[in-house]
Amino acid sequence: MKALCFGSMNIDKIYSVDHFVSEGETIPCETLNTAAGGKGLNQAVALSRAGVDTYMAGCIGPEDAILMDTLEANNVNTENVVVGDDFISGHAIIQIDKRGQNSILVFRGANLKVTEQQVIDTISKFSEGDYLLLQNEILMNKLIIDEAKEAGMIVVLNPSPVDKKIYELDFNKVDYLIMNELEKQQLDDHLNDYPELKIVLTLGDKGSVYMDMDNTIKQEAYSVDAVDTTGAGDTFTGYFIAGIMQGRSVKDSMDLASRASSIACTKLGAAKSIPELR
Ligand code: RIB
Numbered sequence: 001m002k003a004l005c006f007g008s009m010n011i012d013k014i015y016s017v018d019h020f021v022s023e024g025e026t027i028p029c030e031t032l033n034t035a036a037g038g039k040g041l042n043q044a045v046a047l048s049r050a051g052v053d054t055y056m057a058g059c060i061g062p063e064d065a066i067l068m069d070t071l072e073a074n075n076v077n078t079e080n081v082v083v084g085d086d087f088i089s090g091h092a093i094i095q096i097d098k099r100g101q102n103s104i105l106v107f108r109g110a111n112l113k114v115t116e117q118q119v120i121d122t123i124s125k126f127s128e129g130d131y132l133l134l135q136n137e138i139l140m141n142k143l144i145i146d147e148a149k150e151a152g153m154i155v156v157l158n159p160s161p162v163d164k165k166i167y168e169l170d171f172n173k174v175d176y177l178i179m180n181e182l183e184k185q186q187l188d189d190h191l192n193d194y195p196e197l198k199i200v201l202t203l204g205d206k207g208s209v210y211m212d213m214d215n216t217i218k219q220e221a222y223s224v225d226a227v228d229t230t231g232a233g234d235t236f237t238g239y240f241i242a243g244i245m246q247g248r249s250v251k252d253s254m255d256l257a258s259r260a261s262s263i264a265c266t267k268l269g270a271a272k273s274i275p276e277l278r
Helices: 039-049 065-073 116-123 141-150 164-168 181-191 232-245 250-264
Strands: 002-006 010-016 031-037 053-060 077-083 090-096 102-107 131-134 154-157 176-180 198-202 208-211 216-219
Touching (some): 002 039, 002 232, 031 039, 031 065, 039 131, 053 116, 065 077, 077 116, 131 141, 131 232, 164 181, 176 181, 176 232, 181 198, 232 250
Parallel strands (some): 002 053, 010 090, 131 154, 154 176, 176 198
Antiparallel strands (some): 090 102, 198 208, 208 216
């Protein structure tokens, strides 16, 4: 059984600041770290570090070895990553404040270059029972879901960041929807139409909740001194699905995901802060 993460790859430029810059304000910053990120890449790294056979698909530019290097160093298969000569990789400008909270501006760049052909070619390499993880930082999600369902894949959607494209998706074809509180509020009206969805709601330091037609399962968060919460949700998503793929119960998968995401908050950076399951 394989997992395909079809999604964004970004170069994260991480600025440590006293407070987030406000309208009309200029603030100095002495610390800049550059690291691999993007919700797609982060979730692929989390799956792989949790022991899943993981494939990444998406688009990047030619000049940024950090994205390919990070995937390869984490044993993520990159044969479905398209490097376009005229693409510019996506990047994110991330402010981290003293509490470890973040504020993120994303330039989507090459993440908008996914084509129909890339979707069809990629999904044709997967089959029944394989998992697809999607976020909302690339185009073509509707086609990706249609093709994946046709192939018998299990579809996991993290609808982040929510925008109007999400409403084009047929949630009848989504098996797991993993999101935070704000995203749930944004989607609430839409969700009433899909009572059979399995929903995982992440609540930051208040833990997480799993809900389906028959069960509601609560998981507490593990308390840590947060340095940087960037990528904690991606770590949770990757680890939760890894747990399910590896045959753990929902409760055990939530516990595993909660432990992994709390560890990810103790280090700076998105992908590089994701722990390895031993
Ligand atoms: O979820 C965190 C990620 O969101 C960052 O790595 C950044 O690249 C943005 O895509």
